[in-house]
Amino acid sequence: MKASVIIVSLLLGACTAAQRPELPADPYAIEADPRFIKTDRLGSRTCFTAKGSRWPDLLPRGALALAVGPYLEMDRRSQHRQDISQCRYSLMLLLLREDSMLPLTPDSEVYRFTWIPSFHANRSIRVARRGNVYSLHVKVEGKDEGALATDRRILLTPTQWQVLQQRLEQARFWSEVHFSSPLPYAYGDGATWLFEGGRNGRYRALDIHSPNRDGLAGPFYELGAFLLELSGIPMTEHTLY
Template sequence: MRPRNQDMQDLMQCSSSISLRALKEGSLLPLSPDSEVYRFTWMPSFHVPRSIRVEHRGNVYSLHVKEEGKDEGTLAIDRRILLTPTQWQALQQHLEEARFWTLDRFASPRSVVYVDGAQWLFEGGWEGRYRALDIHSPDPDGRAAPFYNLGAFLVELAGIPMTEGALY
């Protein structure tokens, strides 16, 4: 851990942009009026980044999962699956439990920058609004547990095999 300063904060934002570019993920905006979209980007220290984007457009629910490949500019995983309305409702429940749209902000209890662990970036777009929350390695038993549960749910929904303890 190191004290957070503006340079370190800028570096973290830059690394998020680099990961999203490597995953060939563009901006969630602009959104069409009849759509709702969420993206979870997991950027761990010792594993390749992954993104899971879920969308509701009209009456179609879909999930798009990507994993960065070993060679620059490649993706090891790039697949889209259709979701059921029941799966979409389960996602909505996780978002509500995390208070994704109503939480004023989520801040680490201390003003620090972590140099190990994983960056969890949650983004959402709905009804003309955009929201992003960046959480460092949420503790499944701590106050960030709803975000851990949301990320774990999306990983399971995407069919990404994870050994116990691998999602950090």
């Protein structure tokens, strides 16, 4: 019996080691090469680089088919660009010690706002409803690799959750978003605002480049700003971009 337990433990340990992400030494200087993205029989996707780093794609395939600009300009990404975007965002989420939002658990609703700026620390805010309990988990990237400057959980009130629902409705997060025009060009500096949501078995992701507060993307700006306010780490309009 003891021998059998030892063998099973070794096998489980080997499986865990095989699945452990091996993040790039300099994640900000490396983009995933889509030629090295592999999909297993269960549909799980793994990102690889030529230098041997590997990590899971935390977003379902096709989640980021659209690139969205500051005024809700839209452009449809090629599969090549989708793979690069999803692997890049997945890497940032892993550095924030986040995981995939899927699979969704019954009787729950969850949203995650990930702010990936050019000149400040990355941060993620995950809010969830499980039954009648509402919670928020905020994480801010630290200066040392793999460290977090902030890792805090707080409970939300039903009123705060209701206001969040209003913000989501104003942004038409779960509706077909009407974009203003084709995305005219690629943006450089700024910030990626990655919004994810899951409810009733449905998942949606949308990444917007520095949504303009006074334009059509204003409701998304207000949604992100509200989540930052809930987290207890508010930012001024001059810092939030």
